[in-house]
Each structure stands twice: as structure tokens, then as C-alpha cells.
Amino acid sequence: MVAALLGISSTGRIRPAAEPPLVLVACSGGPDSLALAAVAAFFVHRGEVRVGAVVVDHQLQPGSAEVAAGAAAALRGLGLDPVQIRTVDVAHDGDGPEASARTARYGALDEAARELGASEVLLGHTLDDQAESVLLGLVRGSGTRSLAGIPQRRGIYLRPLLGLRREETLEICDTLGLDPWHDPTNADPAFMRSRVRTVVLPFLAEQLGAGIAPSLYRSARILAADADYLDELAGAEFARLAEQLPAPAGDEDKNNDDGAPAWAADATAPQRLLQExxxxxxxxxxxxxxxxxxxxxxxxxxxxxxxxxxxxSYERLLAAQSLLERRGSAGPVELAGKVSVSRIPRSQGSPHEGSGYGKLVFRRNA
Structure with a gap:
């Protein structure tokens, strides 16, 4: 069961692989990620998989380099190899410190996985993290996808401990004699997630019962299944309805020999993607x-x-939908990421269309 959670195909018998895949653990040194690293390290000795780790130093607190070095030493002591420390600069771009740190962290993890050839990156989120995410989504007035919380898998990222309570990861560390680092920002009331963790959820548990966090976790799982189904249906409708006009000549997408877009294996993809x-x-x-x-x-x-x-946002989508009512302005309505939408009036159909056929036109602005 543990092997399945870690994304490892295991028969339950020790069968060392000739070329075992590399799995990386993203570890801050805290109890959740350190417990995850300890569980993953079990498979190193079986020879079924190689397990390494990446410690990201965000440089946001005094002594962060020492904390990262201590975490790396603990991981090496567990038998993980390779163990890397990645130091990042967190941009202050108006998205808030938590979002900016997350962007920098995932950038470092993406880079480490690519350079080391890792098949998966394991993250130490727990059931309590999921409950916090659902509450934050409710506060923000989010939709189904946001209320579905943290996905168990997204791309190369896997969260094996999402069904465990935070207290259980502390017990794992205590049983194995590990001394985890406790991030002081987790109790800092300046951060909304910290207030949810230290004030809101304990209050709800006191007033509504200790099962509030597991209930929120179950709700997230139900909503995730609903969101996946709706997204699948929407993707099929988009593929059926959308007419995509290519970028101007000279910006055509170049494909590799295997038919995949060139940017898929290109480290410069972020700079070139808009052109394609x-x-x-x-x-x-x-x-x-x-x-x-x-x-x-x-x-x-x-x-x-x-x-x-x-x-x-929901409000921007409502504004785009209002164009379908054919009252008032034909747009454009500004959406997210320098994209706008307007409508083609029925009297101004494109040459290859009937003049009575209206369309919403989404454009990528310069």
C-alpha cells in the first residue's frame, strides 16, 4: 500500500531493479516532509527505487541556510542520495509572500527534477493541509476546482501523505528519533493560512467536533471527482467548438521528430511559449x-x-458571458493574462462564414 502511495510498483517482495527510477522528496526539514522522506527511504534498501531529496532555501528568515543544511544532513543520514540544497530568490511581485515563495519553490523543484532525471517529486502535504485549503477556498468564494483542494497527483508531483493527519507525521518522526524543524511562520498570524491553522480550525473542532478536518478532506475528494468530470466534458466541448487562428507568419510552432512541440524538451520554453x-x-x-x-x-x-x-476570476467570466446576451457593448472584455474577448456582430461575419453567424473572439494582446 505504501509503495502504491509513493507511485512505486511493488509486488511486496524484494526485487531490485537493474535501473531503478529516481524519486525526489521535497523536504523543508519539517515533520511532514521529514516523515515522508523516512518512509520513502525504506524503498532505497529494497533496491526498487532510488530516492533523493531537494531542500529549497527561500532565504526569507535569518538562519535559513543553517536550517537547510541541517535538513540535508538528516536526509543523507536516512540514506537518500542525491540530496541537493537549492537557494532561491523570492520575487516581491505583488502576489503576496506565500504565492511568491511557492512560485520560486516549484521553479527550483522543476529544475532539479529535470536535471537529475527524476520520475516523480514527493510532497509532504497532509489531511490537515487539505482541510485548510478547503476553508481558504470557501473564504475566497472559489469554485469547484479550488474547493477540491490539493490534488494527490499533478504532473510529476505526488502527495502520498494526503490522507494522514499532521499529528501522525510527528509520531513517525518521534518513533524514528528524528528531530524536525518547526517553521515559525506556520504560527505567524500575519499569514491567513497560519490563522486558519492555529485559530479557525481549532475553534471549529471545539464547536463542531474533532471530525471537522476529516470532513473537509472528504468534501475535497468528492469535489475533486466532480471537477475532474466537468473539466473532461468541458475539454471535449472546447475541442469541438474552438477555432484557433495561428500566430502571424514566422511564429509557427516547430515540432520535434516525434511530433511533440519543440518547447516540450526545451529549457527556454517559458520565453518562447507565447510565440507558439x-x-x-x-x-x-x-x-x-x-x-x-x-x-x-x-x-x-x-x-x-x-x-x-x-x-x-468568476467575475471576469460573468463579464465574458454577458456578451452572449447581445445587449450593450460588444467588448472587448479584459480577462486574465493579457487576453481579451469580444463578439463578432451577426452583421459582420467573417468572409468564410454566413453573415448571420456570431462568434466570441478571444485575442492575445501584445
């Missing part, structure tokens, strides 16, 4: 009106993402 996206996406208005609201909003959001934008 479509310049425009068109969606027929009548077909959009015929969709259920939950699908319609997702299809509109997919058009924005297809142009390199980020997930629009």
Missing part, C-alpha cells in the same frame, strides 16, 4: 448558449488558457 500559442480563439455564440452554465464557464476559461492567459 494561437493568436486568436473563436467560439460560436449559439453553441455556447446551449451549454450548461458549469460547462460554459469552463469552456470560456479554456479559451483564455489556450492563449497563454491564467484562469479568469
Amino acid at each position: 500559442l494561437p493568436q486568436e480563439v473563436r467560439l460560436p455564440e449559439d453553441a455556447l448558449r446551449a451549454l450548461a452554465p458549469a460547462l460554459r464557464q469552463r469552456v470560456l476559461a479554456l479559451a483564455v488558457v489556450a492563449l497563454g492567459g491564467s484562469q479568469p
Whole structure:
């Protein structure tokens, strides 16, 4: 069971692999990630997998370098190899310290996985983290996908401990004689997640019962299944309806011999990606009106993402939907990530279309 959680195919018998895959543990030195590293280290001795670790030093607190060095030493003591410390500079770009630190951290982990050839990166999020995420989503007025919380798997990232309580990771560390580091920001009331962790959830547990965190976790699992299904349906509708106009000549996407986009294996992809996206996406208005609201909003959001934008807010999606009412302005409506949407009036159809056929046009702005 543990092997399955770690993404390792195990028969339960020791069968060393000739070329075992490398799995990395993202470890801060805290109890959750240190317990995860200790569990993963068990498989090193079986020869089924190689387990390494990456410690990201965000340089946000005095003594962070010493904390990172201590975590790396503990990981090497568990038998993990390679163990790397990645020092990052957290940008202050207006997204807030937590979001900026997260962006820097995942950038470092992506780079380490690529350079080391890791098949997976394990993260130490627990059931309590999931409960906090659901509450934060409720506070922000988020939709189904956000309320689904932290996914157990996304790309190369896997969260094997998502069903465990935080207290259980502390017990693992105590049993194995490990001395985890306790991040002081986890109790800092300046951060909303810290207030949810130290004030809100304990209050709810006192008033509603100790099962509040597991209940929020179950809700997240149910909503995740719903969100996955709706996203799948929306993706099929987008593929059926969307007309994507290529970028201007000279910006065409170049493919590798295997048919994959060149940027898929190119370290310069972030700088080149916008040149390889479509310049425009068109969606027929009548077909959009015929969709259920939950699908319609997702299809509109997919058009924005297809142009390199980020997930629009609920308010921006409502503004885009208002174009379908054909009252007032024909746009453009500014969405997320320098993408705008307007409508083609029925009297101004494109030459290859009937003049009575309206479309919403999403454009990537310069």
C-alpha cells in the first residue's frame, strides 16, 4: 500500500531493479516532509527505487541556510542520495509572500527534477493541509476546482501523505528519533493560512467536533471527482467548438521528430511559449448558449488558457458571458493574462462564414 502511495510498483517482495527510477522528496526539514522522506527511504534498501531529496532555501528568515543544511544532513543520514540544497530568490511581485515563495519553490523543484532525471517529486502535504485549503477556498468564494483542494497527483508531483493527519507525521518522526524543524511562520498570524491553522480550525473542532478536518478532506475528494468530470466534458466541448487562428507568419510552432512541440524538451520554453500559442480563439455564440452554465464557464476559461492567459476570476467570466446576451457593448472584455474577448456582430461575419453567424473572439494582446 505504501509503495502504491509513493507511485512505486511493488509486488511486496524484494526485487531490485537493474535501473531503478529516481524519486525526489521535497523536504523543508519539517515533520511532514521529514516523515515522508523516512518512509520513502525504506524503498532505497529494497533496491526498487532510488530516492533523493531537494531542500529549497527561500532565504526569507535569518538562519535559513543553517536550517537547510541541517535538513540535508538528516536526509543523507536516512540514506537518500542525491540530496541537493537549492537557494532561491523570492520575487516581491505583488502576489503576496506565500504565492511568491511557492512560485520560486516549484521553479527550483522543476529544475532539479529535470536535471537529475527524476520520475516523480514527493510532497509532504497532509489531511490537515487539505482541510485548510478547503476553508481558504470557501473564504475566497472559489469554485469547484479550488474547493477540491490539493490534488494527490499533478504532473510529476505526488502527495502520498494526503490522507494522514499532521499529528501522525510527528509520531513517525518521534518513533524514528528524528528531530524536525518547526517553521515559525506556520504560527505567524500575519499569514491567513497560519490563522486558519492555529485559530479557525481549532475553534471549529471545539464547536463542531474533532471530525471537522476529516470532513473537509472528504468534501475535497468528492469535489475533486466532480471537477475532474466537468473539466473532461468541458475539454471535449472546447475541442469541438474552438477555432484557433495561428500566430502571424514566422511564429509557427516547430515540432520535434516525434511530433511533440519543440518547447516540450526545451529549457527556454517559458520565453518562447507565447510565440507558439494561437493568436486568436473563436467560439460560436449559439453553441455556447446551449451549454450548461458549469460547462460554459469552463469552456470560456479554456479559451483564455489556450492563449497563454491564467484562469479568469468568476467575475471576469460573468463579464465574458454577458456578451452572449447581445445587449450593450460588444467588448472587448479584459480577462486574465493579457487576453481579451469580444463578439463578432451577426452583421459582420467573417468572409468564410454566413453573415448571420456570431462568434466570441478571444485575442492575445501584445
